[in-house]
Amino acid sequence: MSNEYRHVLVAVDLTKDSHKVLERAIPIARRNHAKLSIIHTLEPLGFAYGGDIPMDLTSIQDQLDDHAKQRLAEIADPCDVPREDQHVVVGMPDTEIHRFAKEYDVDLIVVGSHGRHGFALLLGSTSTGVLHGAQCDVLAVRVGKDGETDE
Template sequence: MAYQHILLAIDLTEESGQVADKAVAMAQQGETQLSMIHVIEPLSFAYGGDVPMDLSTIQEQLDEHAQQRLETFADNLGVPVAQLHVVSGHTESEIHRVAKEIGADLIIVGSHGRHGLSLLLGSTANGVLHGAKCDVLAVRVQESSA
């Protein structure tokens, strides 16, 4: 069964290329549309909403920077990317929302394959898996050697 529309969720770290390679390979197997999403958690999430200053200008700059990085990343894939989505909000719920909105039948996310405490606390890949209305592929990424 070939997928019709893949949503590639990336965090724009060095490891994103490993996840993108898998998505590109799958998209090239058929007439599959590839879209990408990068979710920015709002600054107010990090500070619990109790910030005594207006963060909207900084948030806009972060959003613009992420949009530019995502466009560059997509350009370097060598395949057409149908849609690029830079959104702000809770990562898992935004990935689910956009997947439903665009009619994705597969979401691809990276997974670091952590064990122990971080496994118990959950991960983005785990969160995406448990709320998705379509298939989810978690691609195990190898940590970059610094």
């Protein structure tokens, strides 16, 4: 794979560490004169509740989507990421990140990783899922500190 990247995708979870991941990706994109996109994935409410709730969750999902778009803009706007390059999608995070990367010819995915000790502790995490299924380079940016929890 070439050392030059044409499209960098930053996957964030909207926690307080998301800006660290984006700030790590920006210089890489600038050095390569690459397009920079940012993505956040919401899991469908039906997955969270196992589909056992006999009610329409559409309006709640729409509210979550709107909130995620607003939060993503708060992270991306100060870094001059255009709104058309800010994406909120619904689905399983690693699957949706892979789909987006393939569909938009992404050649570098940047994700946050909490850097827990031992590879086994990462199994099941989004960053590990992205790493194992990606068809392009993946940069895992260490975020948080040992023992620190997300907001």
